Amino acid sequence: xxxxxxxxxxxxxxxxxxxxxxxxxxxxxxxxxxxxxxxxxxxxxxxxxxxxxxxxxxxxxxxxxxxxxxxxxxxxxxxxxxxxxxxxxxxxxxxxxxxxxxxxxxxxxxxxxxxxxxxxxxxxxxxxxxxxxxxxxxxxxxxxxxxxxxxxxxxxxxxxxxxxxxxxxxxxxxxxxxxxxxxxxxxxxxxxxxxxxxxxxxxxxxxxxxxxxxxxxxxxxxxxxxxxxxxxxxxxxxxxxxxxxxxxxxxxxxxxxxxxxxxxxxxxxxxxxxxxxxxxxxxxxxxxxxxxxxxxxxxxxxxxxxxxxxxxxxxxxxxxxxxxxxxxxxxxxx
Amino acid sequence: xxxxxxxxxxxxxxxxxxxxxxxxxxxxxxxxxxxxxxxxxxxxxxxxxxxxxxxxxxxxxxxxxxxxxxxxxxxxxxxxxxxxxxxxxxxxxxxxxxxxxxxxxxxxxxxxxxxxxxxxxxxxxxxxxxxxxxxxxxxxxxxxxxxxxxxxxxxxxxxxxxxxxxxxxxxxxxxxxxxxxxxxxxxxxxxxxxxxxxxxxxxxxxxxxxxxxxxxxxxxxxxxxxxxxxxxxxxxxxxxxxxxxxxxxxxxxxxxxxxxxxxxxxxxxxxxxxxxxxxxxxxxxxxxxxxxxxxxxxxxxxxxxxxxx
Amino acid sequence: xxxxxxxxxxxxxxxxxxxxxxxxxxxxxxxxxxxxxxxxxxxxxxxxxxxxxxxxxxxxxxxxxxxxxxxxxxxxxxxxxxxxxxxxxxxxxxxxxxxxxxxxxxxxxxxxxxxxxxxxxxxxxxxxxxxxxxxxxxxxxxxxxxxxxxxxxxxxxxxxxxxxx
Ligand code: SF4
Ligand code: SF4
Ligand code: SF4
Ligand code: SF4
Numbered sequence: 022x023x024x025x026x027x028x029x030x031x032x033x034x035x036x037x038x039x040x041x042x043x044x045x046x047x048x049x050x051x052x053x054x055x056x057x058x059x060x061x062x063x064x065x066x067x068x069x070x071x072x073x074x075x076x077x078x079x080x081x082x083x084x085x086x087x088x089x090x091x092x093x094x095x096x097x098x099x100x101x102x103x104x105x106x107x108x109x110x111x112x113x114x115x116x117x118x119x120x121x122x123x124x125x126x127x128x129x130x131x132x133x134x135x136x137x138x139x140x141x142x143x144x145x146x147x148x149x150x151x152x153x154x155x156x157x158x159x160x161x162x163x164x165x166x167x168x169x170x171x172x173x174x175x176x177x178x179x180x181x182x183x184x185x186x187x188x189x190x191x192x193x194x195x196x197x198x199x200x201x202x203x204x205x206x207x208x209x210x211x212x213x214x215x216x217x218x219x220x221x222x223x224x225x226x227x228x229x230x231x232x233x234x235x236x237x238x239x240x241x242x243x244x245x246x247x248x249x250x251x252x253x254x255x256x257x258x259x260x261x262x263x264x265x266x267x268x269x270x271x272x273x274x275x276x277x278x279x280x281x282x283x284x285x286x287x288x289x290x291x292x293x294x295x296x297x298x299x300x301x302x303x304x305x306x307x308x309x310x311x312x313x314x315x316x317x318x319x320x321x322x323x324x325x326x327x328x329x330x331x332x333x334x335x336x337x338x339x340x341x342x343x344x345x346x347x348x349x350x351x352x353x354x355x
Numbered sequence: 356x357x358x359x360x361x362x363x364x365x366x367x368x369x370x371x372x373x374x375x376x377x378x379x380x381x382x383x384x385x386x387x388x389x390x391x392x393x394x395x396x397x398x399x400x401x402x403x404x405x406x407x408x409x410x411x412x413x414x415x416x417x418x419x420x421x422x423x424x425x426x427x428x429x430x431x432x433x434x435x436x437x438x439x440x441x442x443x444x445x446x447x448x449x450x451x452x453x454x455x456x457x458x459x460x461x462x463x464x465x466x467x468x469x470x471x472x473x474x475x476x477x478x479x480x481x482x483x484x485x486x487x488x489x490x491x492x493x494x495x496x497x498x499x500x501x502x503x504x505x506x507x508x509x510x511x512x513x514x515x516x517x518x519x520x521x522x523x524x525x526x527x528x529x530x531x532x533x534x535x536x537x538x539x540x541x542x543x544x545x546x547x548x549x550x551x552x553x554x555x556x557x558x559x560x561x562x563x564x565x566x567x568x569x570x571x572x573x574x575x576x577x578x579x580x581x582x583x584x585x586x587x588x589x590x591x592x593x594x595x596x597x598x599x600x601x602x603x604x605x606x607x608x609x610x611x612x613x614x615x616x617x618x619x620x621x622x623x624x625x626x627x628x629x630x631x632x633x634x635x636x637x638x639x640x641x642x643x644x645x646x647x648x649x650x651x652x653x654x655x656x657x658x659x660x661x662x663x664x
Numbered sequence: 665x666x667x668x669x670x671x672x673x674x675x676x677x678x679x680x681x682x683x684x685x686x687x688x689x690x691x692x693x694x695x696x697x698x699x700x701x702x703x704x705x706x707x708x709x710x711x712x713x714x715x716x717x718x719x720x721x722x723x724x725x726x727x728x729x730x731x732x733x734x735x736x737x738x739x740x741x742x743x744x745x746x747x748x749x750x751x752x753x754x755x756x757x758x759x760x761x762x763x764x765x766x767x768x769x770x771x772x773x774x775x776x777x778x779x780x781x782x783x784x785x786x787x788x789x790x791x792x793x794x795x796x797x798x799x800x801x802x803x804x805x806x807x808x809x810x811x812x813x814x815x816x817x818x819x820x821x822x823x824x825x826x827x828x829x
Contacts, residue, residue: 052549054619059813073617074555082814083555084585106817157485158398249437250404252428254559256617272583272590274726283585284555291575304436337484340563340615341424342396342403535763544765544803552810573718581718588810593721596764600717603756625763632759637752651756654748656738662758663751664774664787 023207026179027186030206035063037203038111046079047113048072057112068114068151075262075334076119077126079112080142083259084283087138087269091277104141111199113149118162118332120150120174122262128324129265138282147195150175151187156219159333161346164226167330169218182213221331222346226353228317228327234355235318239310247348248309250341255286257312257335257343263328266292287311313348359493363519364477370418373514374446377472378413381444387470390444391426391437392416400487404429406437418446420490423479424563425609427454430464431568444470448479449504453607453642454565460646461605463568473510475518478502482614492524498610498623500524528627535624548588551595553618556586560612560622561598566605573597595625603629604650607642675729675795677704679788680715681776682747685736688778693785700785701792704732711735713746717757720771724804730770730795732788737775747775769794770801 026034038045039060047066049058055070057078091098123143130139153162153169162168172178176196179187188210191197200207258264268285272278285292288309293302302308316328329345336344378390394405394415402421406429407413426445429437447455452473458464478499480488488494505518535543561567561574574582574594582597583590606626613623633639636659639650681687687708693700709715712735723731733754741747754773762768774787795801811817 051553052619054553056553073619078812078814083812084587085811085815086817102817108817158487249406250429252434252559252562254562254615255555255557256559256615259555259557260617268584270577270584272580272585281585281587286557289558291571305434336398338559338615338617340559340611342401342483342486344397344401344403347397540762540765540767542765543763547764548807552812555812581716581722587812587815589725589804589808592764592804592807593718593725596721596760597718599760600757603760625760628763629756629760632756636755651752652749654745654752656748658748658751659755660738660751662755662773664772664790 023204023209024189024200025182025186025208025210026189026206027208031179031187032063032066034203034206035060035066035113039063042109044108044110045113046076046110057115066114069155071116071155071332071334073334073338074260075122075332076112076115076148077122077262077265079110079146080123080139081126081130081265081267081284084281085138086279087282088280089278090271090273090280092275102138104137107142107145110142110146111149112146114151114179115148115175116153116332117150117167117169117171117173117175118153118160118330119262120148121162121167121171121330122332123148123174125263125320125324125326125328125330126265128326129320132324147199148174148176149196149199150178152178152180152215153219154181154216156221157333157337158222159336159344159346160219160221160331161333162331163221163223164346164349165228165327165329165331166225169221181216182211183216184213186211186213188215226349228321228349228353230355231317231349231352232321234352235314239314243352244306244310247343248306251288251305251309251343252341253288253290253305253308254340255284255288256338256340257345258286258288259284260334260338262330262332262334263316287315309343313345313352317349317352359491360522362478362490362492362495362521364420364490366475366477366516366518367418367420369516370474370514371416373516374416374418374472374474375414377512377514378407378416378444379410381470382407382413383410387442387444388439389437390416390446390470390472391429392444392446392472393418393422393424393426398486401483402486416446418474420479421483421486422446422448422474423483423496423611423614425451425454425565425611427451427458427565427609428563428611430455430469431458431565432463432570433562433568438468440468442468442470444472446472446474447507447510448474448476449507450498450502450607450609452504452507452510454609456642456645457605457607458565460649461566466645469511471510471512473507473513475506475514475516476502477505477518477521492522495524496610496614497527498608501526501528528624531621531624532628532631535628547592547595550620551591552588553620554586554591554594555618556584556591556594557617559615559617563611563615564602565607565609566602567598573601595622598622599625599629602626604633604639605641606630673796673800675703675792675800676727677701677730677732677788677792677795678723678728679704679706679732679734680712680719680723681706681708681733682712682714682735682742683708683710684742685740685778686734686774686776686784689776689780689784692778693781696781698781698785700788703792704788711741711743711746712750713741713743715750717753720757724766724770724801725808727805729798729801730772730791732772732774732791734774734776734784734787737777740777766803767798769798
């Protein structure tokens with residue numbers, strides 16, 4: 022089977038994609054920080070580190086315009102953003118914990134309301150996943166039933182081999198199209214062994230038990246204990262591949278401006294602050310409780326899925342060392 | 356070969372022991388209702404802020420190079436659910452103490468409500484994303500390289516250990532500020548433009564800052580909307596300018612804002628640049644003594660006005 | 665970006681003034697029929713102490729090419745010390761803007777009393793002419809067009825609209 026691609030040919034593939042006018046987004050280092058960003062040349066790709074922000078922003082941008090307004094005489098002229106302008110994108114080198122979150126997000130963005138911004142970007146994107154060969158003690162994909170070789174969410178999946186190059190498997194029409202459009206870059210599989218996968222904590226949390234406890238413990242002193250130190254920033258939500266709350270604001274002047282959609286986070290005090298001045302989640306533990314409830318109960322209630330892929334990002338960036346893996350583990354033993 | 360020398364953190368064992376004993380004592384004698392300190396967490400080498408209210412919890416307190424947080428933030432209005440009144444104990448490094456002094460000056464705290472456990476400190480990590488990192492001349496927080504308060508004073512209790520003399524470390528902030536000052540305005544603009552573009556407005560920098568205790572931040576308001584709230588380069592730049600301005604003359608230099616930034620933006624350069632200017636203009640330095648008024652809410656008739664026509 | 669030539673560039677100058685001194689001074693210039701550039705838009709405040717640095721920032725963001733802040737001479741403040749406070753605040757703010765990379769030639773501070781119609785004319789004329797030779801302030805305008813990569817879409821009309829400002 023022609024399913025081997027050398028490192029060199031992968032670079033050629035990226036170059037050709039860029040030349041063909043596609044936006045190629047891959048891990049790259051931006052003034053010291055690893056991020057998924059559009060490449061202008063294949064050499065910029067740097068797969069060593071897990072990007073600080075997840076791949077969700079390819080479909081769910083940090084901030085995007087949704088319409089613009091302009092006062093013309095006595096009327097207001099509204100112009101919608103034309104989704105036809107969203108670029109065709111190939112997302113390369115996506116870690117399994119990032120790719121696996123994408124089908125999870127699909128559920129909420131195509132539920133009662135079909136979010137055309139998300140769905141159109143999603144439709145125009147091909148996802149090339151990459152088996153994970155490095156981890157740290159914040160990673161816990163295995164805890165939520167995934168693994169460093171999970172192919173969920175990938176259209177095409179690369180497994181790095183000893184001595185270089187990758188075995189690629191296709192998981193969707195998009196993936197097959199990508200391979201068949203550039204077949205000359207793929208050759209017969211070599212006999213090389215795959216590189217050893219990343220080591221992760223092996224035990225899987227009993228998410229059913231976690232949910233059962235959450236079902237009955239909205240009020241519990243446990244929340245105060247774990248979240249009293251939470252400072253209420255948005256770091257955990259913003260780096261998370263599965264968090265998807267957004268805010269909509271108008272920006273500009275009286276005469277013209279934009280309506281914009283940008284990331285929001287349930288940790289913020291203002292998230293549930295009512296116009297009346299009342300805030301039902303008045304203290305930080307109540308806000309943090311929502312984070313856990315949404316991920317392990319509400320999303321399960323609605324979509325039978327878990328809103329966490331164990332990427333460990335929130336654990337690494339939390340200013341006060343709050344560790345979601347410990348919390349889920351503790352709840353599963355209650 | 357690496358030329359980064361490991362730093363001596365051997366005193367932290369004795370410091371940890373002393374903190375535990377003292378915290379247990381003041382809690383069990385009923386001198387304080389709680390002690391805010393650090394305890395280990397699951398990840399190897401990690402530490403996180405905890406609020407110990409009994410001797411059992413106090414026995415878990417630690418001090419290591421991963422004890423980076425400025426715990427003063429938990430005593431501010433922004434965290435009013437923690438300090439409900441009465442006397443409270445808090446573990447402070449010299450740099451954290453400067454923030455407490457500033458907060459007292461701003462009438463946010465009263466000295467008599469605090470029991471200060473000072474920490475003789477040889478330095479902490481610059482980043483705790485990987486908390487098991489060894490403390491070396493490369494991994495130490497830049498603020499520690501320019502620190503003048505390794506041995507805090509004026510506390511209620513300080514473990515009697517001596518901070519080993521640290522090798523003379525390069526002052527990264529002063530060097531970087533000097534480098535930027537030497538650039539042209541256009542070059543500086545493009546430097547900051549690139550940095551601010553990365554910001555995602557997670558507000559971790561604001562939330563950890565002891566001086567960002569406003570109930571509603573100007574940058575969160577939409578009536579009037581002085582600063583665009585979306586995380587676009589334009590709104591980000593405005594946010595950072597406002598942030599630096601609102602902290603000028605108040606920032607105590609704990610560098611927590613910079614440490615917690617998930618986008619690695621060197622935020623403290625702005626605050627330290629402002630501190631440097633206020634020192635030059637008004638001979639003011641924050642965190643040295645409790646002052647009723649800072650440099651930007653006081654004045655002298657002879658203040659420089661060479662820039663005014 | 666901006667292909668207008670310097671000759672037909674008319675700088676937009678925003679002046680934040682206090683109502684007691686500089687506003688009265690500007691008024692005097694007007695009633696004495698003194699000529700000064702019509703480039704300046706005057707915004708009146710109770711006191712220079714009320715002029716928040718964020719107003720200056722906002723002015724630049726909304727398209728100002730130059731900003732003037734003016735109030736009573738030291739000792740003349742209607743509220744006794746508002747201008748003394750403002751003096752320190754703006755001294756600090758200038759340093760910050762300079763460090764961010766804003767050219768301070770676009771930002772002028774002055775004391776203009778109610779009797780100094782002539783000084784008002786001089787200050788606004790000098791600033792206008794200085795800014796005219798510098799050309800338009802493009803930094804903040806360009807910034808307003810930028811997006812995080814993930815939100816960027818190709819919208820040529822929008823760019824054109826901004827250029828027209
Ligand atoms: S909750 Fe934390 S560990 Fe889970 S997917 Fe989000 S960032 Fe990753
Ligand atoms: S859990 Fe941590 S990262 Fe999340 S809001 Fe709280 S302090 Fe911020
Ligand atoms: S601005 Fe930064 S360095 Fe200054 S006190 Fe706040 S968190 Fe600390
Ligand atoms: S912590 Fe960093 S990314 Fe978050 S708001 Fe502050 S500067 Fe922006």
